[in-house]
Amino acid sequence: MEKRIKENSSWRPQTQLVRGGVTRSLFEETSEALFLTSGYIYKTAENAEAAFKGDTSRYIYSRYGNPTVSMFQDRLALLEGAKHCVATASGMAAMFASLACLLKSGDRIVASRALFGSCYFIISELLPRFGVDVEFVDGTDLNQWAEVLKKPAKAVFVETPSNPTLEIIDLLKITRIAHAAGAYVIVDNVFATPILQRPLEFGVDMVMYSTTKHIDGQGRGLGGAILTNDDTLFEDFLIPFLRHTGPAMSPFNAWVMLKGLETLSLRMERHCHNAHVISKFLTNHKIIKSVLYPGLDSHPQHQLAMSQMKSGSTILTFEINGGKDAAFQFLNSLQLINISNNLGDAKSLITHPATTTHQRLSVAERAHLGITDGMTRLSVGLEDVEDLIEDLNQALQSTPC
Ligand SMILES: *Cc1c(COP(=O)(O)O)cnc(C)c1O
Numbered sequence: 001m002e003k004r005i006k007e008n009s010s011w012r013p014q015t016q017l018v019r020g021g022v023t024r025s026l027f028e029e030t031s032e033a034l035f036l037t038s039g040y041i042y043k044t045a046e047n048a049e050a051a052f053k054g055d056t057s058r059y060i061y062s063r064y065g066n067p068t069v070s071m072f073q074d075r076l077a078l079l080e081g082a083k084h085c086v087a088t089a090s091g092m093a094a095m096f097a098s099l100a101c102l103l104k105s106g107d108r109i110v111a112s113r114a115l116f117g118s119c120y121f122i123i124s125e126l127l128p129r130f131g132v133d134v135e136f137v138d139g140t141d142l143n144q145w146a147e148v149l150k151k152p153a154k155a156v157f158v159e160t161p162s163n164p165t166l167e168i169i170d171l172l173k174i175t176r177i178a179h180a181a182g183a184y185v186i187v188d189n190v191f192a193t194p195i196l197q198r199p200l201e202f203g204v205d206m207v208m209y210s211t212t213k214h215i216d217g218q219g220r221g222l223g224g225a226i227l228t229n230d231d232t233l234f235e236d237f238l239i240p241f242l243r244h245t246g247p248a249m250s251p252f253n254a255w256v257m258l259k260g261l262e263t264l265s266l267r268m269e270r271h272c273h274n275a276h277v278i279s280k281f282l283t284n285h286k287i288i289k290s291v292l293y294p295g296l297d298s299h300p301q302h303q304l305a306m307s308q309m310k311s312g313s314t315i316l317t318f319e320i321n322g323g324k325d326a327a328f329q330f331l332n333s334l335q336l337i338n339i340s341n342n343l344g345d346a347k348s349l350i351t352h353p354a355t356t357t358h359q360r361l362s363v364a365e366r367a368h369l370g371i372t373d374g375m376t377r378l379s380v381g382l383e384d385v386e387d388l389i390e391d392l393n394q395a396l397q398s399t400p401c
Helices: 002-008 013-019 045-053 067-080 091-100 117-129 142-148 171-180 231-245 251-262 264-283 302-308 323-333 363-369 385-397
Strands: 084-088 108-112 133-137 155-159 184-188 206-210 224-228 288-292 315-320 349-351 375-379
Touching (some): 013 067, 013 251, 013 264, 091 184, 091 224, 117 133, 133 142, 224 231, 264 288, 315 323, 323 375
Parallel strands (some): 108 133, 155 184
Antiparallel strands (some): 288 315
């Protein structure tokens, strides 16, 4: 595996996305082979013994590794510029493993408050049950990070841009503060994708993805991945945890994701272009109270976003005058854009965070995160942007404010 990554590493990213990690079977197929097998056979009992001793490197069981899954992992590692990659059954399996492989009772974790709902559940409710000390900070406030990390911590977890308010966290500065406190830094890079942001370049220790989102990009399957350059983290913590707890990615999903990677950068270009055009259209609309899009000058951290990411991303959040009733009327009036909490799809999808993804939070917690009742989050798809604007426009016109 290691060798193949080195051989291919001089290719440019778009070439990596199409050809990185390919291992052909004896049939010399063009398209990556789908190995739907749970097990592998040994020519002799001695071969099996050697494989289990670790004297030979080969596939033993698909919970540990599978050729199709390996191709996906290698291709994603090449794109991220990471030494190691492991795929998981979902983004949440990746997120949980990245923390659970590391933390034990008595350890401390510090996280940014604005997180994907299930990530917030794991940190705020699940980890404390296992005796882990948890503290949340406002991710954009460097003073809070510095204050809280005067005490040592084992892990720091952040999401940037965050869901749904698209806050940008300064990866370089947070990583410095966290490392000084002895913490590993783990980044949820789902909204940015490896095309727009490569956290390992800022010194981050682990990056995790829900490949369900842009990496598949066509709404077909669940998947996740964790990447790192740290040999110890990978070999002594992550791999034993994943092998024995079993959240392995299915070979079929890995094959779907491999195909997704081939077009990822092309799709991202179009997603980001469409999102930028729509953000400008909405900014000028009279019943829109505010638009949050990292690619706009009006975003509170526009400069930081542009220094850390290649573009403004594929998602924008906007607030409609008139609160929940107006927001619901607007959503119900859309004819092309679908109401869905998913994101990163070829189809444009819109959701009302306060009553869906962030419903579990208390009113006070939502207020603290800036999630208002008039706020909607739009994951911009690959349709013609003029059709999207026409749909948004007709829905806004039928919305009283
Ligand atoms: C979707 C998502 C996850 C979870 O991924 P699943 O594949 O749904 O398990 C985690 N973080 C962010 C930011 C996400 O958007």
